[in-house]
Amino acid sequence: MSKYQVHFENLGLKVPVEKGTSLLTAAWLAGVNIRSECNGKGRCGKCRVLIHEFKDKGHKSSNHQFFTEEELRQGWRLACEIEIDCDLKVTVPKASRDMGAVIRKSYTHREIELKPFVRRFYLDLPPFEANHGTGMWEQCAAILRDKYNMEEPVISPTAMIRLSNLAGRNVPPLEAFVSQSQQVICIRRKKDHPMLGLAVDIGTTSLAAYLGDLDNNLILAADSVLNPQVVYGGDVLSRISLVQERPEMLASLQQSVLQAVNGLIANMTESVGTNPDDIVDVTVVGNTTMHHLFLGLNPEALGKYPFIPTIKTAQYVRSSLLGLNVNPGAQIYMFPIFSAYVGADTIGVRIAEQFHEQEVMKLIMDIGTNGELVLGSNNRSFCTSVATGPAFEGAQIKFGMRAAPGAIERLSIDPKTLDVKYTVIPSPGEKENTRRPMGICGSGIFSAVAELLKAGMIKENGAFDKTKNRSRLRQEKGSKKYEFVLVFAEESGLDTDITICQDDVRAVQLGKSALLAGAQIMMQHAGITEPDEIILAGAFGSYINIDDAITIGLVPHCPREKIYAVGNAAGDGARMALFNWDFREEAQRFEQETEFIALSGTEEFQDILVKAMEFPRYACPACP
Numbered sequence: 001m002s003k004y005q006v007h008f009e010n011l012g013l014k015v016p017v018e019k020g021t022s023l024l025t026a027a028w029l030a031g032v033n034i035r036s037e038c039n040g041k042g043r044c045g046k047c048r049v050l051i052h053e054f055k056d057k058g059h060k061s062s063n064h065q066f067f068t069e070e071e072l073r074q075g076w077r078l079a080c081e082i083e084i085d086c087d088l089k090v091t092v093p094k095a096s097r098d099m100g101a102v103i104r105k106s107y108t109h110r111e112i113e114l115k116p117f118v119r120r121f122y123l124d125l126p127p128f129e130a131n132h133g134t135g136m137w138e139q140c141a142a143i144l145r146d147k148y149n150m151e152e153p154v155i156s157p158t159a160m161i162r163l164s165n166l167a168g169r170n171v172p173p174l175e176a177f178v179s180q181s182q183q184v185i186c187i188r189r190k191k192d193h194p195m196l197g198l199a200v201d202i203g204t205t206s207l208a209a210y211l212g213d214l215d216n217n218l219i220l221a222a223d224s225v226l227n228p229q230v231v232y233g234g235d236v237l238s239r240i241s242l243v244q245e246r247p248e249m250l251a252s253l254q255q256s257v258l259q260a261v262n263g264l265i266a267n268m269t270e271s272v273g274t275n276p277d278d279i280v281d282v283t284v285v286g287n288t289t290m291h292h293l294f295l296g297l298n299p300e301a302l303g304k305y306p307f308i309p310t311i312k313t314a315q316y317v318r319s320s321l322l323g324l325n326v327n328p329g330a331q332i333y334m335f336p337i338f339s340a341y342v343g344a345d346t347i348g349v350r351i352a353e354q355f356h357e358q359e360v361m362k363l364i365m366d367i368g369t370n371g372e373l374v375l376g377s378n379n380r381s382f383c384t385s386v387a388t389g390p391a392f393e394g395a396q397i398k399f400g401m402r403a404a405p406g407a408i409e410r411l412s413i414d415p416k417t418l419d420v421k422y423t424v425i426p427s428p429g430e431k432e433n434t435r436r437p438m439g440i441c442g443s444g445i446f447s448a449v450a451e452l453l454k455a456g457m458i459k460e461n462g463a464f465d466k467t468k469n470r471s472r473l474r475q476e477k478g479s480k481k482y483e484f485v486l487v488f489a490e491e492s493g494l495d496t497d498i499t500i501c502q503d504d505v506r507a508v509q510l511g512k513s514a515l516l517a518g519a520q521i522m523m524q525h526a527g528i529t530e531p532d533e534i535i536l537a538g539a540f541g542s543y544i545n546i547d548d549a550i551t552i553g554l555v556p557h558c559p560r561e562k563i564y565a566v567g568n569a570a571g572d573g574a575r576m577a578l579f580n581w582d583f584r585e586e587a588q589r590f591e592q593e594t595e596f597i598a599l600s601g602t603e604e605f606q607d608i609l610v611k612a613m614e615f616p617r618y619a620c621p622a623c624p
């Protein structure tokens with residue numbers, strides 16, 4: 001097959017590719033991380049590139065949606081829509097490069113009673129004589145039975161291999177790591193090393209891991225990284241459809257996340273001077289798609305009716321089967337999941353928020369590109385999921401971007417002057433607001449809509465109020481629709497104004513109405529008119545400003561002081577189940593006792609959804 005050379009001129013990178021390869025794939029192969037929020041479907045318009053001396057073979061219809069005639073003449077195209085059939089020289093502008101999301105996975109200190117799933121036992125074997133009449137393992141098992149009162153200890157294959165290396169007449173003092181199910185996961189020479197555990201939270205955008213000392217009930221290290229799967233698509237549906245179209249990509253998706261977790265393990269163990277082999281227990285949470293991809297399970301059925309996960313119950317999977325760089329006998333505890341779109345991460349949040357101990361009705365809104373909702377107390381609970389659309393991750397928003405350096409994450413609008421003040425996410429080590437804005441991330445978009453509502457620029461039905469003809473409100477180029485200028489070109493990091501347009505406001509309305517309608521239906525099932533507490537969680541929920549959420553009507557009515565955002569509560573749930581295995585039983589009980597409410601396509605949901613589209617009435621005393 002013919003090979004062509006693609007030269008990313010402004011980045012000094014070249015890559016040979018086969019005829020027919022998309023320019024977006026060529027960029028990934030060259031190590032250029034081009035933005036691709038719609039996973040190369042030609043819908044998000046984020047993968048804009050300039051092709052030099054380009055001989056066009058006919059326009060795609062989307063070209064006119066994203067480029068002016070003049071830009072098309074200059075050679076601007078979407079990288080995902082170009083199939084390479086000649087050598088190319090390409091410029092990738094700053095705005096099209098993925099800066100990497102800001103990883104915001106802090107952990108909350110929680111008191112956890114120590115009750116680890118794996119325990120350590122010391123074994124002093126007597127010297128062996130010829131024709132002793134027993135084997136190494138039988139001697140170890142006898143000590144475990146007689147001294148430690150175990151009924152039926154069972155040795156794992158990897159522990160047996162290790163034991164074989166210690167066989168001989170005089171065996172040194174040994175230590176055995178045994179799980180609560182009396183599975184011996186490792187026997188080794190007695191060492192003065194801590195017994196370690198690992199809790200992992202696999203988010204669609206980022207991964208977080210926590211290294212725990214299971215002898216002393218301590219977190220030794222925490223680290224996080226961008227989920228490397230983001231280059232294959234920003235949301236779970238993109239990754240599911242990638243596997244549908246190219247089944248061979250399942251292995252790449254799985255390997256990429258395993259390698260990233262192995263990288264976190266290496267960093268954390270090195271930073272505290274320990275060894276990955278000392279990690280004898282692992283817990284993992286993640287949404288259902290991340291759960292399936294981590295285990296190498298085909299996620300296709302999650303993407304089509306009737307949306308069936310391969311397995312819902314909690315699982316123990318041997319680390320050596322997956323290639324996780326911990327003790328090879330360690331078992332990975334995979335949290336149970338509720339459904340295709342209410343995953344182990346939500347169970348993790350539920351564990352962290354201790355539903356099982358309280359009578360108050362709590363509503364958890366775990367918000368990302370998908371909204372996972374749980375309403376319950378220690379008596380009854382319900383869960384459901386809603387599609388929130390693209391606004392929550394900044395995708396398909398005209399100037400939307402992930403929460404990466406250069407993104408506006410918060411803003412305020414003076415209702416009298418319409419002056420906009422904004423906060424831009426800095427790079428690590430950079431001072432706040434020294435960077436020019438390149439776009440606006442999910443929390444920034446919600447902040448903008450809330451501020452426009454408060455300034456009277458948006459009506460309750462979501463339309464811009466055209467009677468307010470001010471300098472920042474104008475018609476979009478080539479369209480009758482309106483947009484509001486947040487940042488003028490002179491101040492922006494792009495060579496253009498950064499605006500929020502009518503379609504962006506509609507995307508916010510769609511997302512917030514789906515969440516509100518889902519919550520209201522659950523409240524009807526529970527027979528309540530408002531929850532006692534609301535917990536905002538998830539990649540997006542943890543960072544939205546609570547006042548903005550109230551202003552746009554994203555949450556049902558509840559006293560302001562009873563609404564709070566939790567950091568990485570899913571990761572906290574994974575840590576709790578690592579230090580105390582009672583929480584694993586709790587997780588399984590939630591999975592069995594929580595009632596799933598299917599919303600999709602029901603008339604009830606559609607009716608409530610339409611009403612929930614309206615923004616709350618906001619009287620603006622300061623508006624002129």
Ligand code: FES
Pocket residue numbers: 035036037038039040041042043044045046047078079080081
């Ligand atoms: S338009 Fe090309 S990746 Fe979305």
